Amino acid sequence: MTLTTSIPVKKTTQSRISTVDFKNLGFGNYISDHMLVAKYDNGAWQEPQIIPYGDLMLSPAMLSLHYGQAVFEGMKAFYMNDGAINIFRVERHHKRLNKSLARMCMPAISEDLFTAGLEAIVKTDAAWIPKDDGSSLYLRPVVFASEAKLGVKVADQYLFVILTSPVGPYFSKPVRLKVELEYVRAAEGGTGFAKCAGNYGGAFYPTQQAREQGFDQVIWTDAKEHKYIDESGAMNIMFVIDNKLVTPALSSSILDGVTRNTLITLAKDMGVTVEERKISIDEIEKAFQQKTITEAFGAGTAAVVSPIATINIHGIDYQLPEVKADGFQLAVKKKLQDIRSGAAPDTYNWNHIIR
Numbered sequence: 001m002t003l004t005t006s007i008p009v010k011k012t013t014q015s016r017i018s019t020v021d022f023k024n025l026g027f028g029n030y031i032s033d034h035m036l037v038a039k040y041d042n043g044a045w046q047e048p049q050i051i052p053y054g055d056l057m058l059s060p061a062m063l064s065l066h067y068g069q070a071v072f073e074g075m076k077a078f079y080m081n082d083g084a085i086n087i088f089r090v091e092r093h094h095k096r097l098n099k100s101l102a103r104m105c106m107p108a109i110s111e112d113l114f115t116a117g118l119e120a121i122v123k124t125d126a127a128w129i130p131k132d133d134g135s136s137l138y139l140r141p142v143v144f145a146s147e148a149k150l151g152v153k154v155a156d157q158y159l160f161v162i163l164t165s166p167v168g169p170y171f172s173k174p175v176r177l178k179v180e181l182e183y184v185r186a187a188e189g190g191t192g193f194a195k196c197a198g199n200y201g202g203a204f205y206p207t208q209q210a211r212e213q214g215f216d217q218v219i220w221t222d223a224k225e226h227k228y229i230d231e232s233g234a235m236n237i238m239f240v241i242d243n244k245l246v247t248p249a250l251s252s253s254i255l256d257g258v259t260r261n262t263l264i265t266l267a268k269d270m271g272v273t274v275e276e277r278k279i280s281i282d283e284i285e286k287a288f289q290q291k292t293i294t295e296a297f298g299a300g301t302a303a304v305v306s307p308i309a310t311i312n313i314h315g316i317d318y319q320l321p322e323v324k325a326d327g328f329q330l331a332v333k334k335k336l337q338d339i340r341s342g343a344a345p346d347t348y349n350w351n352h353i354i355r
């Protein structure tokens with residue numbers, strides 16, 4: 001399909017925007033007035049439409065509930081300094097969505113449908129884009145199998161939905177993380193690189209246990225030996241060791257984070273040496289003992305750059321120094337913010353600007 005005509009919009013008669021506390025958004029607490037919905041049937045995506053956000057009539061036999069064909073993206077839209085709207089890194093999110101869809105035997109979404117859909121939903125609910133520093137309109141494109149059938153099969157019917165949500169920072173303070181040495185998020189050859197719903201569901205139990213022990217999240221290690229660091233579930237993980245930016249190299253068990261890619265690109269521009277490689281827990285433990293590790297943080301669309309306060313390894317809490325004004329994290333975060341707001345040139349064409 002080609003989106004030659006504009007996407008039809010059925011507006012709500014009862015906006016909920018007055019119920020939003022824009023000063024205390026939190027993350028994911030509010031869903032904006034409208035949503036985009038497109039159906040896949042007869043081997044093709046049908047014309048999308050924008051309708052008031054609300055419940056959908058779906059069968060409890062729909063295949064995504066039973067066999068897990070569900071993938072999503074997490075993106076953000078902002079107001080720029082000149083009042084234009086910026087949806088950040090649309091192209092890269094689109095490519096990753098299609099990689100996830102392919103892994104789950106689900107139909108690809110064209111760049112046209114993805115981009116036009118995002119533009120239309122963001123324009124429709126532009127009033128929901130927060131203006132305060134550190135806040136944004138979080139965009140959640142999700143694709144799931146809607147065909148009702150109990151046989152174990154690849155579905156023939158899907159829905160593509162885009163929800164939006166005004167959000168503040170994902171974490172309110174530097175996080176405490178525990179290196180997970182028993183449970184596994186993803187194994188090589190599995191679905192860890194795909195943004196599929198099951199990766200998150202499977203992470204809940206160990207994460208809940210870690211929370212009961214006073215941690216915010218876990219740091220996942222490789223499935224074979226529990227020796228090397230993968231990621232942290234809601235974010236990729238990065239370290240500053242010996243003044244170098246060090247992060248686990250991508251593999252089939254690690255999500256190819258868009259923010260990860262952005263920060264690596266900006267770090268290289270800043271003249272920082274970047275190492276994407278295997279990082280063992282032993283190396284991190286030694287770096288703490290020798291005080292060569294000066295920073296650790298999570299990188300993600302939701303998390304942006306989230307400082308880590310504590311990493312627990314084999315039951316020992318290792319503390320990171322407080323985030324320094326002249327450190328790497330704040331500098332790279334400012335660079336990212338300046339590009340997104342239009343204060344610095346967008347040399348990589350990351351901004352998708354709507355006027």
Ligand code: COI
Pocket residue numbers: 073074075233234235300301302303
């Ligand atoms: C994101 O960073 O957008 C994510 O999807 C992580 C989490 C909120 C699910």
